[in-house]
Amino acid sequence: MTTLSELLGGAGAPETFLGLPKAADAGQGDIVILGADCATPYASVGAYCAGGADAIRAGSADYMGDRARINFDLGTSMFPEGVQVVDAGNLPTDAQNAEGNRARIRQAIAEVVDADAVPVLLGGDDSLPIPMLEALAPRGPLTILQIDAHIDWRDDVGGERWGLSSTMRRASEMAHVERIIQVGARGVGSAGPADLAAARAWGATIVPAVELETGGLQAALDLIPEGAQVVVCFDCDALDPSIMPAVIAPTNGGLSYGQALTLIRGAAARGRIVAFDMVEFMPANDRDGVGARTAAQLLTSVLGIIAGQVA
Template sequence: MAQENNPEWQSDLNRRGAAKLGTFMGVPEAKDLSKLDAKVAIIGAPCATPYPGLGHYCASGPKAIREGIASHAGNLMHMDFDLLGPIFPDGKVSVVDCGDLPYDAKDSAANRIAIRSGIRMVLEKGAVPIVVGGDDSVTIPVIEAFHDKGKLTVVQIDAHMDWREEVSGERWSGSSPMRRASEMPHVERIIQIGQRGVGSARLSDVEDACKWGTTIFPAREVFAKGVQPILDHVPAGSNVLFAFDCDGLDPSIMPAVISPAPGGLTLWQALEIVHGIAAKARIAAFSLVEFVAERDIGKQGALLAGRILVNVMGLSVRQAAQSCVNASNSWR
């Protein structure tokens, strides 16, 4: 963290601008999680439990998203109109990039352990993890890592329900994150947004989800009624873990997905959901998954994914700063 307030580093960052910096928007690197000292930690998770036969199809996602937003690295202290101020309003870069977790294309169980352990270390250091995937199954060990951190509200933005019990005998793949989340005692609420078209969900999966108590806002309903009904379902003061699948966005703006589905959310709908929830609840973690770099067009999808993460960064550091103020006031 010594770099964050270093004028020479900031000046050098501004000069480099569009250079490929290796970290997300050129924020300081912190690969040793045992020494993590930051409010927010970006951590890449290239692979967890990919579908049988597909391999690690999203493994290049974290690298591609870092490269897609690299051109904005010199603007960290500039006005960001999505956030109505600089990303870091106090002028201090309180976000670090922890690099990518190791993965084994043939050992999904080991991948899940690595992700769960990595997120645990981030949480123990008091930082908010922003996870960049990686296939959708990455979300499962991310949620598991919160097992003793209090109750969670999981907000999923996705074209699909992800309530399959198994696919080809695999219970931990990208078709099952919400089913697995529903089995975790610390998950008290699941809100699903953006579902549309035909996917892997059976009628029985929908019935199981509704029986458990999940609330579903299909994409068509979001377009018809706006985002306010979604915000109304998030309790004030709750801890929210976002599970953001890139295919929740419309493929016209996010082509870099494995299963494109027409009629997805716009960028502004997605940001209104994230900003609206952040205004009343705490961002406990944000997991962005299913970015298939090989299907991107002119790095536009990577830039879009990067901008969503920038918004999450900015909101998270603002929440952390407010928490510090509240904690300070409590001593008086």
């Protein structure tokens, strides 16, 4: 029997995102998707976002099939002809061996960079971007556009300096990172006054979600220099929980799908996206696959945006 997904152009449950070709290693393709469950999980919660990358892949089922179809979020076909987008699968991770996890992520991203391709990292908790950013040193100087409900500027949590609450703090210590623009912070999170002061003292620009309806989107984009090398660090909790329930701390007032896409398209118009991560997708908190489908729709458009730059 033909399923509704097949009638709409899909092709069943995907092994890879969108049913894209599998890559034997991270050095194949113009754009390379990689997944990981965790990098540096806190001992008290473990790898709470395990399975996030595969859930996002599953959410792409409705978009599988003929990739020449029009993506009306972009007004073009899904990918330009001739651009090779591949899925290299998931990196092995061990919640008891954070150093090993970070090393594997660094190595895999470095292979993609060495092949002059664009890495797209899916997960998984928000400590994943730290080793990814370390491996991007050859692409520097970098402008980071973080789209997130939290600023992630704590120096440590219980003595752990490489966890998800410290992502941007660790990024600020990397010599090849020259600019951090943070969009979407809202509600009461983990940051204290000293964390906010440290972010501002370093020079990070923070655009809270409440400012997005009053010019904040364009103000954030105006901070990206023309021709910048941009890394987009996208935390799923940046989106409003009405469309993205699959996060650890749903907080009202998040970005709409359109606002998120406008930011990413705007970043690509200002500079060149050299890496992208989509993290902190928590499958256990999803509702009827709503979050997975939202993530997959956004990621499909992100891949199209990046493909347009490498074509």
